[in-house]
Amino acid sequence: MGTFMHRRIIVIGGVAGGASAAARARRLSEEAEIIVVERGPYASFANCGLPYFVGGEISDWHGLLVQSPEVLKARMNLDIRVRTEAIEIDRQGRTVTLKDLDTDRVYTEAYDALILAPGSTPLRPPIPGIERPGHFVLRNIPDARDLDAYLADRSGGRAVIVGGGYIGLEMAEQLVRRGHPVALIEALPHVAGFLDADMACRVHAELRQHGVDLHLGKAVRSFDDPDASDGAMASVAVLEDGSRIPGDVVLLAMGVRPETTLAKGAGLTIGITGGIKVDEQMQTSDPHIWAVGDAVEVIHGVTGRPMLLPLAGPANRQGRIAADAIMGRASAYRGSFGTGILRIFNLAAAGTGANARMLDQAGLSYQAIHVHPMDHASYYPGASPLAMKLLYDPGNGRLLGAQVVGLSGVDKRIDVLATAIQSGLTVDQIADLELAYAPPFGSAKDPVNIAGMAAGNVLRGDVHVAHCSDIGSCDTETTCLLDVREEAECVSGVIPSAMTIPLSQLRARMDELPRDREIIVYCRSGQRSYYACRILHQHGYTVRNLSGAYLSWSAAAG
């Protein structure tokens, strides 16, 4: 087992990818000498848990230590060196220069194989005032403890979060939980960049419902000194439009950049995204050096384009693969799919594969559909609607991407759809998936099946769809909006200019509809309007179904 090829392995970085690589290498070889170098004070900690510690859901930060250095040493015979920085690689000599951050001692260690897992660094763009006190980032346990201690002295203080990605959103929830008024600033038009705008609007509504003061589409121009009227304890974020948002604490969550200082210093090839370039075995341009985790550039499994994906799951897999490669085992990383999930208050929001923006950038054509099935049988208590979006190839029907937002059952559906994408399934195959059904868990037609059916209907041309973004611009001279919900349902609101004929009366009242205009039909979720489209189409009308129907329209309208 494990042709022994490398006597001495040095791993730079002891968190997700690095820790996985070291553990896997040890399982494959009892003989190898394995040194793990970690700049911070802890190896193998759970950085995904940091927001929950700051918010108080996880009460003791020690719980975030996946393995103590003692256990790593005793169980895995790893030589863990924390508070140690790798400052230079000598590729010719196959040595790495290390610095003990406590003693400032600098020394070199020889390697046969080197694994770089340095992770990423929070972005701090050169905005005036960004280095003011009271500004925090959240990447590791010391960051979290510093922020926790700062907040402990400023209970109820106003928090300003800059950035609406995973960390920014999770921290918005956690800071509200801790009793802080929260303002969240996102330079792009919507938060949660893994979602498209038509799905992210639901996250906006959830944030606002929980009192988060949301500033979208506006970058921070500067962080100013507070003046007397602001009374802010940290600084005042001044936006492009001049608005001033005072903060007693500021969290910078503007994304991360791959930590490539060491790799660049060694002359390793860097990809166009700024991440270390690796092949499918996670090998860099140097045959004795591998790299894994946030610092590497990966290939998107759907678009084929290079990307950065700073997530723990892929990092762990890459670590395993690098160790396999070093030990001479066949193992390959076949691309990243960006599968991710976020809890934001009562909502979960998740995505997998490519979103519309990524497909546009890659020049790939796609169709999109939106459905709103219940998370489980509607007759069983507690059912709530899911918002689902599928993106798929209009030629062969292969699923390209999926997004799901809702109160319950979101994680299940995104994982099934992630598995479907990674298996190359078409929307028809997704419609046919045999999934587990009992009333507390799902429906005889699972939401995933329903989404697949809706996409298949469009793919085959059984129905054409309009999107909510088309509605604002549609010309009432050429287009007629038709609402087929029952009258009682329309009381809470209709799309302006829509005429109403309940589905149950459609056959009898069809003559009321214009034959010289295109009819765009909607109901609540899109199912009845699909039936209406089928009826009208067969009677010679030109008709499209509004994808996602009133639920999508009203969510987008805010």
Place this chain on the structure above:
Amino acid sequence: MGTFMHRRIIVIGGVAGGASAAARARRLSEEAEIIVVERGPYASFANCGLPYFVGGEISDWHGLLVQSPEVLKARMNLDIRVRTEAIEIDRQGRTVTLKDLDTDRVYTEAYDALILAPGSTPLRPPIPGIERPGHFVLRNIPDARDLDAYLADRSGGRAVIVGGGYIGLEMAEQLVRRGHPVALIEALPHVAGFLDADMACRVHAELRQHGVDLHLGKAVRSFDDPDASDGAMASVAVLEDGSRIPGDVVLLAMGVRPETTLAKGAGLTIGITGGIKVDEQMQTSDPHIWAVGDAVEVIHGVTGRPMLLPLAGPANRQGRIAADAIMGRASAYRGSFGTGILRIFNLAAAGTGANARMLDQAGLSYQAIHVHPMDHASYYPGASPLAMKLLYDPGNGRLLGAQVVGLSGVDKRIDVLATAIQSGLTVDQIADLELAYAPPFGSAKDPVNIAGMAAGNVLRGDVHVAHCSDIGSCDTETTCLLDVREEAECVSGVIPSAMTIPLSQLRARMDELPRDREIIVYCRSGQRSYYACRILHQHGYTVRNLSGAYLSWSAAAG
């Protein structure tokens, strides 16, 4: 759209498969005349919800009516005839003889296409006394209302459930919920036949913990008149071993048989399982007759063997496919995978694909592994272990079956594994699936990934496994059991005759182990013992990992 081929379609049976077929046919053709014949008083009701109505979780049985006849008529222009029985098919004349059960009027209707969706009938084997009053079955709304009314007058009465399948188990929970002491009798050695014995033992424990009096491996010999000492209001179930179980109410949940009276009368081909034989388009041996749902024989997607699968999801899909076929559309049913889930008190138990018994019967070789990962990140509150079993092809690693039991996250994992089986994934591909991770929902290595890795390790020969069933019979002369948990963990119990060396001390104390015997290693969940196996194997010991480790052993030991 929809080449119109059949002017008049008659559907026999208006529940899952029949209702789906009728609705789909209407969507494809506005012109077809569609008659739906239903023997019971309701079409399109949710029979999967019946236990929850009896238990009171669903308070109003009207909620179980998916669509009222009026809505079906108005929206879908279906001619629904409830309380109408189909009594004969004239295949030559293409007519079906119908009987109005309220008026006894008998009449015939001509068809161009006939869809049989008659469902199944509860088994009532000829056990003496089985027809006694106070005995119930649960297949439709009248059954449920009858049982509910009977129980209303016998609050706290002793319930005897015969049969430990889906209905029997769901009803055990619901009757306990309603305040009845429950005895459950299962003729086979374990309940939940979709699971293997080593997984079903967890369901037994959950039942017992909630006070259910479980009688396994014993058939009912007779239902006797209660005597004075029993004081039972219904009857006394007498088991093979003579034990007498008095019941104030008896629920017969011994499975179902396909309803094929009409099909047999018409001379349609019946399969070896007793279900109506159909092809991939759900067409019977008569080119004008299709059949769907519980009454048909399907092909197992893994074993290729014919089977019966009375579940709602497949019935709905088959209904769609039959309608597609009738309308000249390409659509095919590609086999059933038996994906199912059951909630039993706090537990969920689920399976997909083939279990060990089915693989044995089909003569297919397989390997099995058991793992116990946490349902989400262990450092985030509320995590609980899942019990997972994978069965896979020892040649190519393809997943053949999976079973999952646990408190939370079971439905997600079984659906991902069901999707994996239906996509033909190998255990290595399952190990590599990129799934959605945030601490409340999963782990960076999802339980599905961990199961795939464990299977891959065995598949590649990196570790060999022993199973709990091997432990009882192993010879201490040739085999040494080794527990590598920490000492504190062993206090709650060890497997008899095991020696203990914590993993952290294994390298130092390896000499204590015998080189002339095979060592079977276990820990709590199987992960540390896998590490131990890797260490010992590399040092020349003959070693196997106990699949599922102490958690599997203690669950099986009860």
